[in-house]
Amino acid sequence: MSTLPTHIAVLDDESDITQLLASYFGGHGFRVSQLHTRSALMDLMADDTPQLVLLDLGLPGDDGFAIARQLREHWHCGLVIVTGRGDPVDKVVGLEVGADDYVTKPFDLRELLARVKAVLRRIAPPASSNTVAPEPARNILRFANWSLDTAARRLLDAQGEEVPLTTGEFDLLCALATHPGRVLSRDFLLEHTRGRDGGPFDRTIDVQIGRLRRKVEADPNNPQIIKSVRGAGYILVPRVEAGA
Incomplete structure (x- = not known):
């Protein structure tokens, strides 16, 4: 039985970035939503929650850290900050508000893909099957x-x-x-x-x-x-x- 592709959301105000990531990740079997505003992301989270969000901090007129904090407070999904803000203080703050990883621009697409896959592996629920197995003992x-x-x-x-x-x-x-x-x-x-x-x-x-x-x-x-x-x-x- 086929499985649905992993859904990731890309929030960046630059359309060339979202298109690049959509094309690259789409070519690796992901379903990608391209977004440019916080409101568009919040609508998506409510209606079609992705497994992971790639979040740019430099959105005009908005606070990327506040968006990250909002995601962490209300949804269980992977969160990777992808931004041009490479200051160590920004990275510390990004991790403080709950990002799973922090990648600075310019980035290598292969490295970003590897980091996204690593986050998804960590948050993935146990694989299920059509047969009902006994519940494993908790450790x-x-x-x-x-x-x-x-x-x-x-x-x-x-x-x-x-x-x-x-x-x-x-x-x-x-x-x-x-x-x-x-x-x-x-x-x-x-x-x-x-x-x-x-x-x-x-x-x-x-x-x-x-x-x-x-x-x-x-x-x-x-x-x-x-x-x-x-x-x-x-x-x-x-x-x-x-x-x-």
């Missing part, structure tokens, strides 16, 4: 009054309430929780969560660690769960117990 990782459900991709607090995580935050916490007591380098975490190497100025992991600490630490400024090891990386300190 729960418990640490410091937190429960990380790796099957359902959920983080629960001591009262069983879910704490929302972005795709990148979940993947990072899962990497730390499956290697408790070990110092994990930034390069290891970047490869483990995003499938790529980081440059000397890549702060993706640092930004996501900061977001995670604000969600799991009693005092994010004095972390006791996720600690930094100067010059080496990060470590999940508490003991982790696995169970169904």
